Amino acid sequence: MSSIIVAFPxxxxxxxxxxxLVRNGYDVAAPCITGAQVINLADSLSDGIIVCGYKLADMVYSELYEYKPKSFEMLLVATKSLWDNCVNNDVMCLAMPIKVHDLLSTIEMMQQAQIRKRRKMRSQPRKRDEEEQKIVDEAKRILMELNNMSEPEAHRYIQKCSMDSGNSFVESASMVIAIYM
Known part of the structure; x- marks a missing residue:
């Protein structure tokens, strides 16, 4: 579950x-009164939601939005007349005075969106750097030449070795190179 930072002047x-929020089961990191406190706290956390007012002691919400880590979402609690400025960016808005049900349902919706985003990021395959890709390509080339395998067969062989041994794909490719060279 993502952390929540509350910031009001x-x-x-x-x-x-x-x-x-704590009474309703949410994990709140800390209450803050300045944008600098929020940014320092957010940097120490992986992701979460910043619930803030329009103006803090040292900056307005738009400055905080620019400086916050990308993994944090923002919920602006302000009067509707101040919402015009936040239409074009990804800031969620909630009207003053705050209704408890609206606040809780908005926080829940934002957390569910973050969970979906995390799952989507996890399901994407990790990108290999050039050096790792060279190791994998070399291992496949060796298997293709010495064992008369096709490229997909060599890939599946390294993948099976990786799964059987519990090593990463690149480590298994390195082992293939070490064995055959």
């Missing part, structure tokens, strides 16, 4: 929202 407001 008054510490009492930030603590009240933090307590509300």
């Amino acid at each position: 008054k510490i009492e407001d930030a603590k009240a929202i933090k307590n509300l």
